[in-house]
Amino acid sequence: MLHTRFDPLSELDPFAGMRHMQNEMNRMFGGPDPARRTTSYPPMNFWVGPDSIVMTAELPGLSDDSIDLTVHDTMISVQGEFVDQDSGDDLVWHRRERPKGKFSRSVELPFRVDANKIEARFESGVLTVEMQRPEEEKPKRIEIKS
Amino acid sequence: MAQELATRGGRDAAGQVSTGRPIEKAFTPAVDIFEQGEMTVILADMPGVAPDDIDVTLERQVLTLTGRVKRQAPEGYRRLSTEYREGDYSRAFTLSDAVDRKKIKADFRNGVLRLELPRAAEAKPKKIAVKAA
Numbered sequence: 001m002l003h004t005r006f007d008p009l010s011e012l013d014p015f016a017g018m019r020h021m022q023n024e025m026n027r028m029f030g031g032p033d034p035a036r037r038t039t040s041y042p043p044m045n046f047w048v049g050p051d052s053i054v055m056t057a058e059l060p061g062l063s064d065d066s067i068d069l070t071v072h073d074t075m076i077s078v079q080g081e082f083v084d085q086d087s088g089d090d091l092v093w094h095r096r097e098r099p100k101g102k103f104s105r106s107v108e109l110p111f112r113v114d115a116n117k118i119e120a121r122f123e124s125g126v127l128t129v130e131m132q133r134p135e136e137e138k139p140k141r142i143e144i145k146s
Numbered sequence: 147m148a149q150e151l152a153t154r155g156g157r158d159a160a161g162q163v164s165t166g167r168p169i170e171k172a173f174t175p176a177v178d179i180f181e182q183g184e185m186t187v188i189l190a191d192m193p194g195v196a197p198d199d200i201d202v203t204l205e206r207q208v209l210t211l212t213g214r215v216k217r218q219a220p221e222g223y224r225r226l227s228t229e230y231r232e233g234d235y236s237r238a239f240t241l242s243d244a245v246d247r248k249k250i251k252a253d254f255r256n257g258v259l260r261l262e263l264p265r266a267a268e269a270k271p272k273k274i275a276v277k278a279a
Binding site: 040043044045046047048049052053054056058059060061062063086088090091092093094095096097098099110122124125126128130 | 176177178179181182183187189191192193194196197218219220222223224225226227228229230256257258
């Protein structure tokens, strides 16, 4: 696992700064990167605490029992399928922008999590999963004697 | 049928709502719109919005959907990565048919707003009998 984003070669790359700025500009004006949006659905946000990690994902239209969530070691996987409630020959479509079909996504976590201590909630179309580090792997503070 | 109402003057034009605080940054919710018989159905994705924080207004032919997001930052945590941003939602449409206001149904479940707009009686095509002379 890489703890820092420090890249020793960046000093030598004259375009690094430019790329960084371009990314920033895209982020500011372009909204979410469309390419990333299509390849990895759902978009996820991650938060870390000292011994735990929280993942949130927007999955509007799904229900808590139609989301398949699995955690194995350092890998979290979310799967599901959007089921069209409205179908039939008499429907005249004007717009179809909402996501359709099946999706599956796996993400590597920065540390191993205890499979028995996972809390998952689904509220207003947002999935929130809180995961704990196993007790024996929590970082220990070591007293230094003078 | 519903036609999208393009907001002129950038974000701010859509950002002012008559009730409550003005919306600083509004996202455009993804929508599905279809007609079924005498009904136009609009489905709008607004994840993170509580059912009470949704506002649907119909003024003349302009239908405006707004949703206010409760920002959720877990306490004592720091951001690790961000792929989506949270923000309020706003989108407006002009309806080409008269809608029977009394029979509009709105339902919000799992982050999706479902609006059923039945066509008003006067907008329905009427068959006119032609009498033979």
